[in-house]
Amino acid sequence: MTPFMIVLGLALVFEGAQCREREVLVAEGSVAVMPCVDESSALSYPTAVYWSRRVGDVLKTVWRREKSGLEFRPVRDPPRANCPVPNFGKADYSLHIAGTTYEDGGEYFCEVEGKTRMVKVIVLRVIRASFSPAIVVEGSRTEAKCDVSPGPSYKRVNWKRNGQFISRSILSSVSQRDAGTWSCQVPHNGVVVEATASLQVNGIATPQDDSSVVYAAVGSSVSLPCLFTDGLIPNTVIWNRTSSTIHPPRPLPKSFDWALGSTASATIQGVEDGDEGMYTCSGRMKGLNGEGIKVQRRMELVVARVLSSSASSGNGPVTLTCHLSNSEQITSYEWLRVTYGPNDTQTVTSVQKAKSFRIQQVTEKDAGEWVCRYGNQEVLGNVTYHLHIMGAVRGEKSSSGNKTAMVMGLGFLFFVVFLVLFQMYRNYRRKKMIMLYPAMETIVHQATTEREQRQRSKAKMAEPCVGEPRLVCV
Incomplete structure (x- = not known):
């Protein structure tokens, strides 16, 4: 037992x-x-x-x-x-x-x-x-x-x-x-x-899958994440770009920059219209058995900008439209008016919740900063548009600018006319001064003619006679 x-x-x-x-x-x-x-x-x-x-x-x-x-x-x-x-x-x-x-x-x-x-x-x-x-x-x-x-x-x-x-x-x-x-x-x-x-x-910890979408406004700086898991540094990392998942590769933007490491995220310093598309970050690393394994992540860059349309002449309206290269996931739009006061104080006013905003008649008070806010439950982005008087306004400030240009043009024209008239006056005065003394002009001319004749006679007497070298003609 x-x-x-x-x-x-x-x-x-x-x-x-x-x-x-x-x-x-x-x-x-x-x-x-x-x-x-x-x-x-x-x-x-x-x-x-x-x-x-x-x-x-x-x-x-x-x-x-x-x-x-x-x-x-x-x-x-x-x-x-x-x-x-x-x-x-x-x-x-x-x-x-x-x-x-x-x-x-x-x-x-x-x-x-x-x-x-x-x-x-x-x-x-x-x-x-x-x-x-x-x-x-x-x-x-x-x-x-x-x-x-x-x-x-x-x-x-x-x-x-x-x-x-x-x-x-x-x-x-x-x-x-x-x-x-x-x-x-x-x-x-x-x-x-x-x-x-x-x-x-x-592998690649951020983003987790190929459904990531990054939004950026034209002219802004944007980061495309490609973060590997802690302590993992791949042997090689390659970035490329396509306009879609099936099209051939396209060149990367001029300001595209990235560094090899556990964080291989890329940065576009100044986003331009046309930089949108699919960006792929791929890396190669060793598996548990020593074999080479390739991991990659695709993300879409959506470029946002504001389109402005206005009448070619007259005091026509101006329409501002919030345009995104891919707006499938965007569910809401809102237009905000941003004004600045003393000491750079900022005031933001909601104007309209719509993709497009229409200003019936642009005046001086409409000039400045307009912001389109777009988003959904997961995304919230902004794109800013500066409305300039010289380009879109037909109001008081534009009229003042036209008057200034007109005054400067007329002043230059008057100055040219003055110079022409002054030169004509000088020529007229010179001619008039000569016509006041006709007898003196005759005497001066006659004296000059007689002096020239005497000089020619003296020169002729000094020449030797041809064929008689010992004689001097007098």
Whole structure:
């Protein structure tokens, strides 16, 4: 006969001895309370309490207290099992185990010695939730398990993922949406026991899937997220762009910038009209078996801007329209008027809830900043439009600008005419001064002619006669 059977048999031969079995089901990591209460209240205080556990064919002491009050515990730092002594006065000798582990499951024995001996057998079953494998890469396979120690697994098990019930525990292609807290629920004696486990999925953590949409206004700066899981740095990262999921690649914007690392997010410093489309961030990393695994994430960039339409002439109306390159997910629009006061105080006034806003006659007070707010339950974005008087207003300020231009043009014309008239006057005065003295002009002309004749005669007398070298012509 084994030592275990001997001990159990001796416990049962005492007069009035009771042996009752009970099952306790707890989740791993919780506090297990194994009841040992004297329902008959036949025991008297002081009493001796012995808690032991069956390990193979041997009973090992877990916790005990002698009638003298001395307590004995296994050498463990810190001890996890104890009986709250203040409860002894209520004939409650239950054993509390903090931080229950999967290995704590098994048979426990409670022996209480007083006027009579009471023996109770408690079977502790511990539920553990786990994954095989526990850490996976996007696109690989894993299985959620709900194990019970000791004994076979329960058939009625419900699974929850991040608080939502799911119908499957085997994942053939893991995604980031599968990461998080998983719970297996087991009904037992009218209550539900729940064990939890965390699933870590290596890959691109943000965005979680290919349904991400990023909104940006023309001229603004926007970030396209591509964040890998903690501690994971891919070997290579590539960004590309397509106008849709089926069209060929298109060039990235000129201000597109990104850096290789766990955060491979990209930035477009100044969004331009035409930058919209599908952007793909792809990285290659090693799997658990050393094989190369490619993970990628697609996201759509939606560009928002304000379209302005007005009459070509006259004081016609101006229509402002909030235009998005893809407005399928947008459910609401609202136009806001932004004005500024002293010390840059800002006042925002709601004007109209519509995609388009019409100003019947633009005046000086309409110039300035207009904002279109668009969104849905998950998205809220703004696009700003500055209404300028020179481009769209036919009111008082525009008339003042036209008058200024007209005055400057007429002034320049008068200045040119003045210069022409002044030059004509100078020519007229010169001519008039010459005509005032005709006799003097004749005398001066005659004197000049006579002087030229005398000079020519002297030059002729000084020349030698041809054929007579010794003679000089006089």
